[in-house]
Amino acid sequence: MxxxxxxxxxxxxxxxxxxxxxxxxxxxxxxxxxxxxxxxxxxxxxxxxxxxxxxxxxxxxxxxxxxxxxxxxxxxxxxxxxxxxxxxxxxIQKNRTRSVNQYLTHWIYPYKGKFHPQMIRALLNIIGLEKGDTVLDPFIGSGTTAVEAQLLGINCIGIDVSPLCVLQSKVKTESIDVLPQIREWKEEIIKRIKPSLFNLEGKTIDDAINLIPDEEVKNFYRMAKLVAISDNARRGREFSNAFLKNLEVMISSISDYVDIIKELNLKLGRIHIKTGDSRALSLNNESIDGIVTSPPYSIALDYVSNDAHALKELGYDLTLIREKFVGVRGKGQARIDLYNDDMKNSLKEMFRILKPQKYAVIVIGNAIYMGHEIKTVEFIIDYANKIGFNLVKNIDKIIFGLYNVMQKENILIFQKRG
Ligand SMILES: C[S@@+](CC[C@H](N)C(=O)[O-])C[C@H]1O[C@@H](n2cnc3c(N)ncnc32)[C@H](O)[C@@H]1O
Structure with missing residues (x-):
């Protein structure tokens, strides 16, 4: 088995x-x-x-x-x-999972709709990014673009409206800087997991996490807790067992990352992950060397419902957070119209912050909604062209596991005119 x-x-x-x-x-x-x-x-x-x-x-x-x-x-x-x-x-030898593309820290947290990391590495090369250039992913999700850019020495700005995504992306790229401190805090945190045995003062795991002075170490343990909560919810694994097991694998994966940096003498890119809205980016005009991203696929996945337990655990009000998300507001035709408006604003922002002649890669697919195919790909191509992008490549990519909603997606490579 x-x-x-x-x-x-x-x-x-x-x-x-x-x-x-x-x-x-x-x-x-x-x-x-x-x-x-x-x-x-x-x-x-x-x-x-x-x-x-x-x-x-x-x-x-x-x-x-x-x-x-x-x-x-x-x-x-x-x-x-x-x-x-x-x-x-x-x-890719440094992989603690049985999925070939979940090497190093990519596996941390079971986020739905992750990019294929190998494809991202290739796309960063294809659009000509070099060490020291800056790539933007305005829908950073689980942080795939950030990890791959970091490995190639390319700086990355990753933005997402979801605090869960911001946390994941930070942990995957920042924990390598604090591995000794993560190890130092391990015993203290583990003590809080089995209250009856060790935790005589009745402190919770949150109390212990809050004592950690470094933000990166704190984030690591917050994430470890969320991974265990998700494991418990999805597989029914007892929380403390899930926490202990996943914690070990998370630490090993970060240690693998530190090792491979030394073994290959990698010069990492600088990574900056922040909460934000793709429709109004706080970035200067023409300041970015390339974009690699995948926006929500119209109505294919409700990211707020999907991550509800984790967002609640992080202390967020789901109704308030939903207001800022692309693709999850409204019903029927209104939902599609709102999505299209949000995507227009996001595309305008991508155009504004990108340097002339540089490339934006958008991975997107047409989803089936209420029995009809929503032509998001065509919509994006038309609008991007209208605001000053040329479509230079359109590559079909098969997808698995979402057959009832979508069968393929498109890798669209645009170049900014000018
Ligand atoms: C298809 S996923 C991106 C997945 C990502 N490529 C990865 O590898 O994990 C789309 C992301 O868009 C985010 N999002 C939705 N509305 C947004 C907005 N207004 N601004 C920024 N991000 C948003 C969602 O939280 C979700 O993480």
């Missing part, structure tokens, strides 16, 4: 031994879909590589390339460059 993800405690088992000796670029084993092959080729083109596809599409011959070291450091879809493992191949 398959074990549950958080019960597994080993690195993702790729075979690192079979080094390819010839002059080829070898695709990673998990690359299976046409859109991934398309993105793999776009990555190579953006990095100035001249190539030829060989061996049943899984190997690429390097005809001409400026800098092989750069390829090895940056590429997302390849395992080897001329027999040498890529950084990404080594990064």
């Amino acid at each position: 398959l074990k549950r993800a958080d019960e597994l405690n080993f690195f993702w088992a790729y075979n690192k031994e079979e080094l390819s000796k010839d002059k080829h670029l070898v695709l990673l084993d998990n690359v299976q879909f046409i859109y991934e092959l398309a993105l793999a080729q776009l990555e190579l083109q953006s990095l100035g590589v001249n190539f030829e596809i060989t061996n049943g599409l899984r190997e690429f011959k390097l005809l001409e390339s400026k800098d092989e070291e750069e390829l090895r450091r940056k590429l997302a879809y390849f395992k080897y460059v001329n027999g040498q493992p890529t950084d990404y191949f080594q990064i």
Whole structure:
């Protein structure tokens, strides 16, 4: 029987031994879909590589390339460059789950609608972002863009209206700076979990968390509590057991992250995560080098109901918070109209803050609502074009698990005119 993800405690088992000796670029084993092959080729083109596809599409011959070291450091879809493992191949070994794309801190909290991290790494390369550039994700969600930008040395501003998303994204990118302090507080926190045994003063876990002076350490333990609450709600696992188990895996994942930074000598990007509204960004005009984001898919997922237990636990009033969310207000046609207005304002803001000629990647799909397909993709393309973006690529991407609501999404790459 398959074990549950958080019960597994080993690195993702790729075979690192079979080094390819010839002059080829070898695709990673998990690359299976046409859109991934398309993105793999776009990555190579953006990095100035001249190539030829060989061996049943899984190997690429390097005809001409400026800098092989750069390829090895940056590429997302390849395992080897001329027999040498890529950084990404080594990064994904650091995985405490049984899902190939939930390596390092990506797995922390079961957020619905996460980006595929490998795709984000590729898109950051495709739109030409370099170390020290700044990417914005105005719907940062679970923080996928932030982690991938951080790994590539690209600075990232991540914004979300949901305090749960802000917390997740911060914990995934900031805990590496406070690992010793996280370890120091572990005993104190664990004491509060089983009150009858150790906690003679009757202090709760919240009392203990509130004593922690560092904000990053505090956030880590807040998140650990929410992961356990979610585990308890979704799987019926007893809270204290869920807390202890997940806490161990969270600490191991952060330790893996610290290790891989040293092993690969990574220079991390600076990450700034904040609560905000995509429709009114507090950022200067033409201050951002690229955007990679996925807005709510019209009415496909109600993010407020979905995360209700966690938002309540964080002390938020769901009715008030709903007012600011894109895609969850109104009923019937009114809901679609409100969504479209919100998306227009969000697109105008993306246009305003982006530097001329730079790229915005928007991943979005058409959802089925009340028996009809809502043409969000076409709407976004039309409006973006109207305000000054050119659509330079539109790649179909299959999705799983939401068949009754949507079957595919589109990766739209826009360039700002001017
Ligand atoms: C499709 S999810 C993004 C998922 C993300 N790409 C990831 O990898 O986890 C859309 C996000 O938009 C956020 N959101 C909704 N309305 C917003 C608003 N007005 N401003 C900023 N974020 C908003 C939701 O909280 C949700 O996290």
